[in-house]
Amino acid sequence: MDIVSYMFSKSIFVGIVVGILSLYAISRQKSDLHTLLLTDLVECAMLVIIAAIGTDLAEALILPGLVVGLAEFLAVSEILVYRNEMRKNNSSNNKKLKLFEEFLAKEEPYVSTVNFNKMEILYSAPKFIGFILVLYGAFLTGFTGGAIMASGLLFYLLSQGAIGNGVSLKDIKHSWEAISGFSGIMWAFWILLGFAGFFLFPEHYLFFLVIAGCALALKVGSKLGLIGSLRIRS
Amino acid sequence: MSLNIDSIAGAFYGYVPFGDIVFYFTEFSLIGFIIALFFTLVVYLTKPEKQLESQIGDFGDKLNYVSLEELKIRRLMAIICGICTAFAMLTGDLFDYALFLAVIGIANMGIVSAVKKEGVLSAAFYYGIIAMISTLPLFGASALILAKTGTLSILELAKNSHDLLFQKIIYAVGMVGETGIAPFYAAKAEMFRAPGAPYILMIHLSSLLIIVRTVEIMLNIH
Numbered sequence: 248m249d250i251v252s253y254m255f256s257k258s259i260f261v262g263i264v265v266g267i268l269s270l271y272a273i274s275r276q277k278s279d280l281h282t283l284l285l286t287d288l289v290e291c292a293m294l295v296i297i298a299a300i301g302t303d304l305a306e307a308l309i310l311p312g313l314v315v316g317l318a319e320f321l322a323v324s325e326i327l328v329y330r331n332e333m334r335k336n337n338s339s340n341n342k343k344l345k346l347f348e349e350f351l352a353k354e355e356p357y358v359s360t361v362n363f364n365k366m367e368i369l370y371s372a373p374k375f376i377g378f379i380l381v382l383y384g385a386f387l388t389g390f391t392g393g394a395i396m397a398s399g400l401l402f403y404l405l406s407q408g409a410i411g412n413g414v415s416l417k418d419i420k421h422s423w424e425a426i427s428g429f430s431g432i433m434w435a436f437w438i439l440l441g442f443a444g445f446f447l448f449p450e451h452y453l454f455f456l457v458i459a460g461c462a463l464a465l466k467v468g469s470k471l472g473l474i475g476s477l478r479i480r481s
Numbered sequence: 482m483s484l485n486i487d488s489i490a491g492a493f494y495g496y497v498p499f500g501d502i503v504f505y506f507t508e509f510s511l512i513g514f515i516i517a518l519f520f521t522l523v524v525y526l527t528k529p530e531k532q533l534e535s536q537i538g539d540f541g542d543k544l545n546y547v548s549l550e551e552l553k554i555r556r557l558m559a560i561i562c563g564i565c566t567a568f569a570m571l572t573g574d575l576f577d578y579a580l581f582l583a584v585i586g587i588a589n590m591g592i593v594s595a596v597k598k599e600g601v602l603s604a605a606f607y608y609g610i611i612a613m614i615s616t617l618p619l620f621g622a623s624a625l626i627l628a629k630t631g632t633l634s635i636l637e638l639a640k641n642s643h644d645l646l647f648q649k650i651i652y653a654v655g656m657v658g659e660t661g662i663a664p665f666y667a668a669k670a671e672m673f674r675a676p677g678a679p680y681i682l683m684i685h686l687s688s689l690l691i692i693v694r695t696v697e698i699m700l701n702i703h
Contacts, residue, residue: 255628266617273614279606286613296621300628308576308627312620315583316613322587323609326594330602337599 251301258299265292279327283320290316369410377403384468388460393467400468430469436462489700496573496636503573503634509697513570513690520686521563525556527679555595559680562588566687570694575623575633575652578698582619582659582691586612589663589684604669608662615658622652626702638702649699656695663688 269288276282293316297308380399384392441459445452491508529552562585569581590612594605625648627633638645667684 259625262617262621270614273610282610286610289614289617293617293620296617297624300624304627304633305624308620308624311576311580312616315580315587316616318587319583319590319609319613319616322590323606323613326590326602326606326609329594330599330606333597333599333602 255299255301259296262292262295262299265289265295283324283327286323287316287320290320369406373403373406381468384464385461388457388464390463390467392460392464393470396464396468397470426469430466433462433466433469437466490697503636504568504571505573505636506571510570510694513694514567517563517567517570517687517690520683521560521567524559524563524679524683529555529679551595551597555592555680558588558591558595559683562592562683562687566690569691573635575626575635575638575698575702576620577633579619579623579655582656583612583616585687585691586659586663589660589667589687592680592684593663593667593669595680601669604666608666611662612659615655617655618651619655619659622648622655625651635698635702642703645702649702653695653699656691660688660691 266289269285269292272288273282273285276285294309294312297305297312299305377399380402381396384394384396384399386392387395437459441455441462444455445459448455490510494506494508494511496503496505565581565585565588569578569585572578572581586609590605590609593608594602596602623633626638626645629645629648630638630643632638663684667681
């Protein structure tokens, strides 16, 4: 198999991929000049497909294809220049027109007038995500579970601060004491009840293991949750 | 020359053995050729439309007319469009047909953009973008047909069966983007009832004839 036959399908594939990527780029661009330049890229992909044949006839076809492409490119660029001049002259009523406007009769959403603080998801989502994280941490138990529970609590508190709904200083004072007290009690559970009982009554090891794991999770979770309170206070 | 072409395009009258580009005459292509030439003549002879814009509650009635300079350019573009349509009816070469379509596209752009209004110029610009993009399927499909069969001549392709369904679909897509879609953008220019209406009608006529001729070619090659 000679090199032309070997490369034929690959060249066709490359040409079509370049064309499709250019179409995607045209759909994403902002200015008309970029549209024009990217459209020229599509024509280069067309030349790639013709050149993939690799015979004398293909060589004879590339030249007219290139000439026609350049002629269209020049005509379109001339129209673009003239239209921009006209737009500059009467800039009072410059309505922005879009590429497929003839087929799409749709109003654009007014992004600037949307009130982002009124979005429902900002109020409901943090509770849900925090709840899921705390549940998953309780399911894991141990030090890892405590860290995940704490991240849920932290996320909830930080998101409350972010939407301007922070906890007041008086609430913080109470909750700080409560959480640190709760954390101390859990520490006692973990060390004294779970860890010590683990050695004293080895035949009931499963019971003490569960106590130690849950207590450790609650202790680490509440301890790290305090960081969120600190952040809000400062 | 035994041809399968008679069944669709009518009786076969002969061809011009002129280099690579072979023009051939059938009943269908001769009828299309004569129609296109006749309307080109009509466009050449008619004077452009004038219009009177009356203002309600005001006395500022004004007459819109086409200046001589603008008229010359638009008439030239319309005549080029008509002649290209006429010879696209006759050609027997797929790539040549694609080149005719591209030239018709450029002429359509010229006719639309001669109306000096911003919205119309935008329509011409976007039509040009679509036409440039669809050179990829149009010329690409003729290249694929050449790669598969080794020839671009419609007369040769009509003899044997080649299983060209996919290539024909791409070719038709290219034709739609290049010329078939032009009336949608010409409607933009016509909506304003631009002075000089007959030239814009040439876009509709060429688009119609080209679509019919493309269907005939796609049925002939197989």
